[in-house]
Amino acid sequence: MLTIKNLHAGIETKKILKGIDLEIKAGEVHAIMGPNGSGKSTLASVLAGRENYEITEGSVTYFGKDLLEMSPEDRAREGVFLAFQYPVEIPGLSTTNFIKTSVNEIRKYRGEEPLDAVGFLRLMKEKMALVNIDQSLLSRPLNEGFSGGEKKRNEIFQMAMLQPKLAIMDETDSGLDIDAIRIVANSVNKLRNKDNAVLLVTHYQRLLDYIIPDFVHVMYNGRIVKSGSKELALELEEKGYDFIKHEVSLPEEA
Amino acid sequence: MNPTANIKDYFDQAVLPETKGKIGSLRKNAQQLYTRLGIPTTKQEEWKYTRINGLFSKTYQLTSDLSKVPVSSGDIDALRLPGNANANELVFVNGLFSLELSKIISKDLIVLPLEEAATDEFSETIAKHLGHSGHYLKDGINALNTAFVQAAAFLHLKKNKVLEHPVYIYHFFDTRNGNTFSQPRSLVHIGENASMQVVETFFTVGTGESFTNQVMEIVVEKDARLEYYKIQNDSSESSQVSTTHIRQLGKSYTHSVSISLNGNIVRNNLNVIFEADHCESHLYGLYCLKGQTHVDNHTVVDNVQPHCFSNELYKGVVDGKATGIFNGKIFVRKDAQKTNAYQSNKNILLSETATVNAKPQLEIFADDVKCSHGCTVGSLDEEALFYLRSRGLSLDQARSLLLQAFAMDILENIHLESIRSHVSSLISQRLEINEHDRIRDDIE
Numbered sequence: 018m019l020t021i022k023n024l025h026a027g028i029e030t031k032k033i034l035k036g037i038d039l040e041i042k043a044g045e046v047h048a049i050m051g052p053n054g055s056g057k058s059t060l061a062s063v064l065a066g067r068e069n070y071e072i073t074e075g076s077v078t079y080f081g082k083d084l085l086e087m088s089p090e091d092r093a094r095e096g097v098f099l100a101f102q103y104p105v106e107i108p109g110l111s112t113t114n115f116i117k118t119s120v121n122e123i124r125k126y127r128g129e130e131p132l133d134a135v136g137f138l139r140l141m142k143e144k145m146a147l148v149n150i151d152q153s154l155l156s157r158p159l160n161e162g163f164s165g166g167e168k169k170r171n172e173i174f175q176m177a178m179l180q181p182k183l184a185i186m187d188e189t190d191s192g193l194d195i196d197a198i199r200i201v202a203n204s205v206n207k208l209r210n211k212d213n214a215v216l217l218v219t220h221y222q223r224l225l226d227y228i229i230p231d232f233v234h235v236m237y238n239g240r241i242v243k244s245g246s247k248e249l250a251l252e253l254e255e256k257g258y259d260f261i262k263h264e265v266s267l268p269e270e271a
Numbered sequence: 272m273n274p275t276a277n278i279k280d281y282f283d284q285a286v287l288p289e290t291k292g293k294i295g296s297l298r299k300n301a302q303q304l305y306t307r308l309g310i311p312t313t314k315q316e317e318w319k320y321t322r323i324n325g326l327f328s329k330t331y332q333l334t335s336d337l338s339k340v341p342v343s344s345g346d347i348d349a350l351r352l353p354g355n356a357n358a359n360e361l362v363f364v365n366g367l368f369s370l371e372l373s374k375i376i377s378k379d380l381i382v383l384p385l386e387e388a389a390t391d392e393f394s395e396t397i398a399k400h401l402g403h404s405g406h407y408l409k410d411g412i413n414a415l416n417t418a419f420v421q422a423a424a425f426l427h428l429k430k431n432k433v434l435e436h437p438v439y440i441y442h443f444f445d446t447r448n449g450n451t452f453s454q455p456r457s458l459v460h461i462g463e464n465a466s467m468q469v470v471e472t473f474f475t476v477g478t479g480e481s482f483t484n485q486v487m488e489i490v491v492e493k494d495a496r497l498e499y500y501k502i503q504n505d506s507s508e509s510s511q512v513s514t515t516h517i518r519q520l521g522k523s524y525t526h527s528v529s530i531s532l533n534g535n536i537v538r539n540n541l542n543v544i545f546e547a548d549h550c551e552s553h554l555y556g557l558y559c560l561k562g563q564t565h566v567d568n569h570t571v572v573d574n575v576q577p578h579c580f581s582n583e584l585y586k587g588v589v590d591g592k593a594t595g596i597f598n599g600k601i602f603v604r605k606d607a608q609k610t611n612a613y614q615s616n617k618n619i620l621l622s623e624t625a626t627v628n629a630k631p632q633l634e635i636f637a638d639d640v641k642c643s644h645g646c647t648v649g650s651l652d653e654e655a656l657f658y659l660r661s662r663g664l665s666l667d668q669a670r671s672l673l674l675q676a677f678a679m680d681i682l683e684n685i686h687l688e689s690i691r692s693h694v695s696s697l698i699s700q701r702l703e704i705n706e707h708d709r710i711r712d713d714i715e
Contacts, residue, residue, distance in 0.1 A: 065661050069653075093663035105658040109679030110672060118672070119662040126663070158676070175662065 024075035035239035051236035065099035094126035096182030100172040144177040148204040166197040190224040202227030222254035279327040301417035308411035331452035334365035350474035354689030366453030367422035379432035385423035404516035423456035430462030437468035446479025466496040483511035514540040521547035545579040556585035557681040560593035567596040574607035590621035
């Protein structure tokens with residue numbers, strides 16, 4: 018599904034990603050962990066098409082297409098979804114209208130008929146039950162005055178509505194209490210199937226208690242320095258990121 | 272009465288017709304004032320950003336007799352607003368009030384030609400209130416309206432009456448036989464504990480230029496309520512100086528929304544004067560401009576008496592080579608303790624060549640008051656654009672949605688449902704951004 022080769026990216030002269038290699042297949046869940054500033058969120062942003070990053074080297078292939086050549090909206094239409102670490106508040110924009118526009122844009126791209134009001138409402142009801150979100154949130158302006166947990170739940174709801182092939186979750190667990198994490202994780206588990214894949218960017222191991230990853234990658238200083246199974250996450254939790262820093266002796270920057 | 276030279280020369284030499292009584296003396300004084308002050312220039316602080324003297328050097332037709340303007344009810348149909356079947360409709364043609372083309376369906380609403388009303392039971396009301404705007408707008412342009420106005424309208428809503436049907440005021444400018452200069456004038460008197468809604472709009476027909484110098488004075492008596500909506504979406508060849516002057520008495524309430532979408536040079540003066548305690552006013556404005564349109568909103572809230580409340584929010588989206596100006600003045604006089612006065616102006620610039628000038632002015636002479644003002648000028652939020660695009664919306668769609676969201680808190684303050692949806696669709700059209708438009712603007 019997704020092949021990242023030797024990806025280098027940064028902002029202005031600052032290099033953040035310094036050669037990422039990663040292969041994600043349909044049906045898999047990958048977790049990316051790492052200390053603050055290691056480049057985890059940058060990787061998520063670059064995959065979703067955030068424009069303030071400059072790609073200096075490497076390639077990203079998604080279903081055989083060059084992902085980096087695509088606009089953010091085309092990536093979304095092709096099935097890439099980014100659950101934001103900090104979802105944007107937009108006063109004056111109805112959450113429901115926004116999601117309806119979004120769903121229908123993606124349907125249009127796929128050559129499907131737009132959903133009418135009834136069809137949309139039916140889909141919404143179904144997914145609301147799935148991710149356990151309240152109607153009252155969705156009738157408010159987009160994320161305006163939502164708590165941290167409500168914003169994250171709204172992200173998962175949008176993910177359920179858009180049914181992406183590749184869901185990138187950027188620190189979806191940050192700022193959530195343990196109950197909220199469980200709700201979010203359960204929703205993600207319900208949305209998993211053999212045709213889609215999830216890339217979880219997280220700082221802590223605890224989300225991985227609920228969403229069991231097939232692979233865990235540790236990022237440090239712009240590179241994936243260690244990959245393994247879910248046990249790697251437990252080891253990290255126990256020993257802290259320092260052990261990674263000691264274990265990998267990185268070449269000095271030129 | 273068709274001036275062959277420019278209109279300024281015409282007015283400089285014009286001889287006032289004799290009018291008796293209060294109106295006569297008011298006109299005479301105004302003419303003297305006009306002669307002394309002339310047309311405002313950008314050297315005057317209040318007119319710093321808006322140059323109108325160029326408009327006065329052109330040739331216009333002046334209409335003195337409605338029977339010479341072949342305007343029919345069918346011509347007016349083009350500008351009737353939704354909901355008109357259930358509205359009182361007042362029509363001005365080239366600045367002259369036409370009772371014939373108007374339609375009054377509410378028996379509690381009295382509508383008369385001003386000169387007729389002045390000889391009647393309303394003579395005292397008119398003597399007391401007509402020309403009050405001149406105390407606040409000490410410039411030649413206000414004086415010009417007062418001096419040379421003819422066929423003005425007088426509206427009176429009886430006390431204790433809630434007007435079920437809103438009043439729609441249509442200003443129709445006929446340029447099919449050349450440029451027109453118009454000076455509509457009206458005085459609205461809302462009796463004690465009465466309530467009414469007024470919607471005003473402007474429409475130029477023909478390919479000529481229209482230039483309008485309008486003054487509307489509104490008196491809101493004790494415990495009375497007014498909702499006032501001004502919609503400016505006229506042709507790009509239309510210019511206007513449009514004054515709405517509101518005098519509020521004890522515990523009265525006013526709510527106004529000014530929507531400016533199109534025109535050449537548009538100057539709005541909105542004055543709200545709290546002459547008694549416990550008055551309240553909400554002032555909203557939205558300007559969505561492109562091309563060369565220039566819109567200048569000048570507002571004044573004068574707290575003369577204590578315990579009054581005002582809240583003001585003006586928002587602008589300015590594209591192309593357009594200019595948006597907001598100048599908000601708040602006076603708190605020394606007796607006006609416990610005043611609450613808030614003001615905010617927010618702008619989004621969509622092009623490199625668009626301009627916004629924003630100026631809050633607070634003059635506070637009382638010491639126990641709460642006042643605030645704020646002003647922002649920025650571009651669309653990049654993070655919000657990315658968020659929408661990451662959900663499959665195109666850049667243009669994302670921009671349009673964000674702009675409509677920005678306009679929403681003004682729009683939702685239009686309480687007349689039919690007017691709100693009308694304005695909403697005008698704004699959607701205006702904010703519908705597409706590549707084609709942007710390229711065209713660049714070429715212009």
